[in-house]
Amino acid sequence: MKETDIRPADLIELSKKLYAEDIRKILVAKNDFVRVDCPACESAHSHFAFEKSGFSYERCVDCRTLYVSPRPTMEMLGEHYQTSLMYDYWSENIYPVSEDVRRKSIFAPRALRAVELCKQHGLNGGLILDIGAGFGTFLQEVDRIGFFEKCLAVEPTPKLAEACRKKGLFVLEELAENVKLDSPADVITNFELIEHLFRPVEFLEQCHRLLKPGGLLLLTTPNILGFDLLVLGAASDNIAAPNHINYFHPGSLRIIMKRAGFEVIETLTPGELDVDIVQNKIRAGEFQVTDQPFLQEILVERGDSIKREFQRFLAENQMSSHLWVVARRI
Ligand SMILES: [Zn+2]
Numbered sequence: 261m262k263e264t265d266i267r268p269a270d271l272i273e274l275s276k277k278l279y280a281e282d283i284r285k286i287l288v289a290k291n292d293f294v295r296v297d298c299p300a301c302e303s304a305h306s307h308f309a310f311e312k313s314g315f316s317y318e319r320c321v322d323c324r325t326l327y328v329s330p331r332p333t334m335e336m337l338g339e340h341y342q343t344s345l346m347y348d349y350w351s352e353n354i355y356p357v358s359e360d361v362r363r364k365s366i367f368a369p370r371a372l373r374a375v376e377l378c379k380q381h382g383l384n385g386g387l388i389l390d391i392g393a394g395f396g397t398f399l400q401e402v403d404r405i406g407f408f409e410k411c412l413a414v415e416p417t418p419k420l421a422e423a424c425r426k427k428g429l430f431v432l433e434e435l436a437e438n439v440k441l442d443s444p445a446d447v448i449t450n451f452e453l454i455e456h457l458f459r460p461v462e463f464l465e466q467c468h469r470l471l472k473p474g475g476l477l478l479l480t481t482p483n484i485l486g487f488d489l490l491v492l493g494a495a496s497d498n499i500a501a502p503n504h505i506n507y508f509h510p511g512s513l514r515i516i517m518k519r520a521g522f523e524v525i526e527t528l529t530p531g532e533l534d535v536d537i538v539q540n541k542i543r544a545g546e547f548q549v550t551d552q553p554f555l556q557e558i559l560v561e562r563g564d565s566i567k568r569e570f571q572r573f574l575a576e577n578q579m580s581s582h583l584w585v586v587a588r589r590i
Contacts, residue, residue, distance in 0.1 A: 261365045263536045271354050278345040279500070280313075286332055286340050286502050287314045293330035299460050300325040300512035302519075310494045315501035317494075323515055326484045326507035334458040340502055351419060355395055363397050370451070371401035373530070374478055377586050378407070378447055381476060381525060385409050386446030389470060391436050392453045396424035403429070408447075414439055437466055444472040451480045455504045464520035471589045477522060479585050485509040486581025487534035487574045491555065495547050496537075498581065510578055513585050522587035531580030535559065535571045 297304045298320035306318040309326055318329045332340065341347065355362070385408050390399045393413035403411045413431045415421045421433040432439055448467045454460040467477050482489060482498050484507035489496050498504065508516065510527040517524050539559050541547035549555040558570055574580045 261532050263533050263540055265358075265361050265365055268354070268358060271357075275346055275349055275354065278349050282340065282344050282346050283313050283502070285343070286336060289332070289336060290314065290330075292336070293332055296327070296329045296331060298323060298325050299327050299506045300508055300516040312494045312499055313501070317499070317501075320512075323512040324485070324509065325512040328501045328505040331458065331505050332502050337456075337458055337502060351395075351417075359395065359397060363401070367397040368401050370398055371405060373584070374398075374402065374447075374449055375405050375407045377478060377526070377584075378476060381586060381588070383446060383476060386472075387412065387441075387443070388447045388449065389414060389439075389441070389445040391439075391448060391450040391467070393424055393429070393431070394420055396420075396427045396429045396431075398449075398451065399424070399429055400427045412445075436463060439466070439470060441470055445470055445475060446472055447476045447478065449478045453481075454479060454508070455481050455506050457506065460506055461516055461519055464516065464522065468521045468589055473589055475589045477517075477585075477587045477589065479587075481506075481508055481513070481583055481585070483509050483529055483578075483581050483583035485579070486529060486531065486583065487579055488537040489581045491538050492541060492547060495541065508583070510583065510585075513583070517585070517587045521590050523590050524585055524587045526584075526586040527578065528584045529578050529580035529582055530575055530584065531582030532571060532575070533582070534574050534580050535567050537581075539567075 298306060301320060301323040303320050303322040305321040307321060309317040309319040315328050316330065317326055319326050387410045388402060388408045389412045391414040393399055393415040396413055399411045399413050402408060411429060413424045413429045414436055415424055415431055415433060416435045418433065421431045424431045448471055454463060457463050471477065482504070489498060513527065514524045538547070542549060542559060549559060558566060
């Protein structure tokens, strides 16, 4: 898989312009942004890390989580997602034209991995709840595997909820915090969600309420100690407030999970794109490694096979930026 397979270059250009407009709108209220403590460990002890596009990023001294503070309030974020030009563009344009390639390169492997992890950790089917189901492609692939008796999508955005229904999925069209279930879930999944939330621990506590004792929570989120984020730092496209405001890593996720009543039983970083993402930044002239001979050697001078080997090394050693967490409800 290549980065441009899932993020077509010409469409991304317009997306960046719309993102800049989204930022301009939310920064009007910058004086009302609120300071927060570390979203993972609640420590008030942090250092300023960098500023990007008008947002300040702090790094927790105790657990190394990176987070935006001061940050827009929960109400401001709600308004932002309702009116975001960039998200509207993705759901109207980018996702529909790239659904086939995304299904093949992202959602089908994701569904297989999720089911495999559930089996490995002793689950026997039951009810799976996917929170923030989007177009429902992941859940449709899970349904196809046939391991779970029931697949339920939680998707508050009307257009996306409709897309899920068209795929034949059961949909709860509401925000995660308002969801109530007749009987608790065996598994909850959410992909690339917690980095967006004003108070991620409250979301995890709600997952705890919706799960059976011993039930599993599977999620993905960027790993701030992963290769492309460590190398690119503020230059990474993934450093993207007000959309992404919390950046965890395997260790700090254990801390926030514990606070919400979960025990992390496995973390893995099966990312395939770290090397490709940094290479693309170099090719675009947006990032230089000429003063870093080791990176220059691997990313520029050497051929594809060493790059593949290096990517495999990152994935196998918890050093890719794409992080999976499996946690059990205590
Ligand atoms: Zn912390």
